[in-house]
Amino acid sequence: MSRKIKLLWDFRGPDALETAKHHTVHLKEFATLENLNYHQIDIQEKNPMLVAAFITVEEKDMKIFRDALKPQRGEIA
Template sequence: MMRKIKLIWDFRGEVAAKTAEHHEIHLKEFIEVEKLEVNLTGFEILNDMYAIAFMVVEEKDMIAVRDALKPHRGEVFEENSKK
C-alpha cells in the first residue's frame, strides 16, 4: 500500500477561513483535470485568524503536485485521522 501525503496551504488573517474554503474548490478542480487517484480535500478553521486547505495525494504523485501547486507544507496522511 502506497503512503499518502497531506499537502497543506496555510491562510492567516481576517479572511483566512473564506480563503481556505475557496482554495479547496481549486484543489478539487486540479484533481479532476489531472485525473489523480486520490480525491480527498478539505479545509479547517483553526481559529479566527488561521485556516488551512489541504489535499491528500499518493506519494508517487506528491512531487508533481507539489511543484505545480506549491503547498506551504506537507505531512504523512494517517488514514484514521481523516484530517
C-alpha cells in the same frame, strides 16, 4: 501499502476561512483537469485567524501536486 501525504496551504487573517474554502475549489479543479486521484480535500481550522486548505494524495503522486501547486508544507497523513 503506500503512504498518504497531506499537502497544506495556510491562510491567515479575518478572511482565512473563506479563502481556504475557495482554495479547495481550485484543488478539486486541478485534480479533475489533470485526471489525478486524491483521497481528501478539505480545510483545517486552527483558530478564526489561521485556516489551512489541504489535499491528501498517495506518496507516488505527491511530486506532481507539489511541483504544480507549490504547497507551503506537507506531512504524512
